Amino acid sequence: MEKTQSIEDFYKTKLNWVPDNIRKEIGHFNVFRLDDFVGSHAKPVPYSRKDYYKISLIIGKNKIYYADKEIEIKKQALLFANPQIPYNWESLDDEQSGFFCVFTPSFFHHFGNLRNYEVFQPNGTPIFELSDEQTEKIKHIYLSMFEEIDSDYIHKYDALRNLVFEILHQTLKMQPAKKIEKQEINASHRIAILFLELLERQFPIEDARQRVHFRSASDFAGQLAVHVNHLSRAVKETTHKTPTQIIAERLLQEAKVLLIQTDWNVSEIAFALGFTEVTHFNNFFKKHLAINPTQFRNVRIS
Numbered sequence: 332m333e334k335t336q337s338i339e340d341f342y343k344t345k346l347n348w349v350p351d352n353i354r355k356e357i358g359h360f361n362v363f364r365l366d367d368f369v370g371s372h373a374k375p376v377p378y379s380r381k382d383y384y385k386i387s388l389i390i391g392k393n394k395i396y397y398a399d400k401e402i403e404i405k406k407q408a409l410l411f412a413n414p415q416i417p418y419n420w421e422s423l424d425d426e427q428s429g430f431f432c433v434f435t436p437s438f439f440h441h442f443g444n445l446r447n448y449e450v451f452q453p454n455g456t457p458i459f460e461l462s463d464e465q466t467e468k469i470k471h472i473y474l475s476m477f478e479e480i481d482s483d484y485i486h487k488y489d490a491l492r493n494l495v496f497e498i499l500h501q502t503l504k505m506q507p508a509k510k511i512e513k514q515e516i517n518a519s520h521r522i523a524i525l526f527l528e529l530l531e532r533q534f535p536i537e538d539a540r541q542r543v544h545f546r547s548a549s550d551f552a553g554q555l556a557v558h559v560n561h562l563s564r565a566v567k568e569t570t571h572k573t574p575t576q577i578i579a580e581r582l583l584q585e586a587k588v589l590l591i592q593t594d595w596n597v598s599e600i601a602f603a604l605g606f607t608e609v610t611h612f613n614n615f616f617k618k619h620l621a622i623n624p625t626q627f628r629n630v631r632i633s
Contacts, residue, residue, distance in 0.1 A: 335414075335537060338383045338435055358438030360491055362476040365389065365429035369422060379419070379592070380535055384445065385412040386498055387431035388469050392423035397457055398588055408460045409469065409502055411450035415535055416457070417592055430473035432495065442492050446531070448499055459502050472498050522562060523569035526551050530578060534585055536603050539595050543605035546582070548574040583619050586612075590628040597624045 338359060342349045345368060350359070365387065387410040395402045395410060397418040407429075412418050414436065439445055449455035461469065472494055479490050529551060533543045545551055551574060552559040566574045582604055589600045601612035616624045 335380045335382050335535075337381075338433065341381070341383070341433065358435045358440060359383075360432065360434040360438050360480070360488060362430065362432040362473060362480055362491075365427065365431055369427040380414060380417045380537070381412065382414050383433050383435050384414065384451070385431055385433050386410070386495065387412070388429040388466070388473060389420070389427075390429045390466065391427035393427075394421045394423055395458055396420065398584060402458050404458070404460065406460070407463075407466050408458050409498070411457045411459075411502075413445070413451040413457075415531065417535075417588060418457075430470070430476075432473070432476060434495070438488075439492065439495075443496070446528075448503070450499065450502065459505065461505070465501075465505055468501060469498060472501070519565035520569050522555060522557060522565040525555055526562060526566055526574060527570075527577070529554060530581055534581070536585060536589060539593075539599045539603055541603055543582070543603065546578060546605045548578070551578075579615075579619070583616070586616060586624065587627065590624055591631050600624070 336344075339349050350361070369391075388407070389404055389410060390407045391404075392406070393404045393408075395404060395418065397410075397412075398416045403423070410418075410420070436445075445451045450457055450459075476491060476494050479487050479494065484490065529545065533545065536543070545554060548563055549559045552562040555562065557565075563574055566572070566577065570577065572580075586600060586604060589595060589603070590597075593600070595603075597612070598609045601609045604612065606612040606615070613623050616622075616627070620627060622630070
């Protein structure tokens with residue numbers, strides 16, 4: 332399988348150099364014009380996970396391969412990529428432009444949790460098609476990033492964080508408003524958040540010897556030192572889904588990624604996902620998708 336692309340790999344592959352400050356305590360941030368990375372001489376982007384975040388304004392017809400999804404961009408869109416999910420994209424015409432910024436998880440350490448935002452969650456919406464007016468607003472934010480990063484302002488990285496948040500909030504405001512009930516941050520909510528974080532820590536799976544150990548609501552309840560019924564109520568109250576549903580959705584998403592991205596056999600994938608028997612994995616997969624893992628792989632790769 333394609334190994335996770337590090338931020339150093341990105342610079343070596345695309346620019347043939349690596350910044351001196353790339354792994355400093357402050358974290359790393361940079362912004363680029365997409366125009367410099369597209370065209371006939373552009374190097375292909377591997378379908379793989381990256382160890383950094385990337386927010387791209389893509390102007391032009393493209394097809395995005397994100398996790399197990401294929402999404403076509405007809406004119407212009409924002410793509411929010413995170414270290415958990417593999418992706419790449421394919422240009423569908425020669426007219427391509429835009430901007431993107433890259434930053435390491437540590438860049439936002441103590442400045443907020445990006446994983447709380449839907450766009451960076453495994454089952455969230457990572458791609459937002461934009462109108463011409465919306466595109467102009469996002470363009471101005473990127474141009475402000477260029478101005479800020481080239482400045483001598485002592486707090487410029489704080490300003491750049493604010494600009495990233497501005498893109499996030501502008502994007503989320505573009506979507507139809509959802510009715511959200513006011514919810515206090517209480518003990519149940521905290522338990523649900525801890526459950527989701529503990530689940531996500533088991534992913535991504537990048538080695539066939541890696542194994543998911545917590546696969547049931549009782550597994551997570553034991554780790555969090557709460558009764559399984561308490562966990563179930565807390566998760567249902569916060570997410571409107573049961574722990575079992577959320578665990579199954581996450582296992583299924585990782586299964587589809589591994590079937591597409593790796594050459595591991597079905598038994599290896601089943602073992603990595605914590606299934607004791609490959610037949611159990613086959614039954615689980617077929618229950619949710621109505622085809623077995625081998626059929627899914629053959630359809631998606633052919």
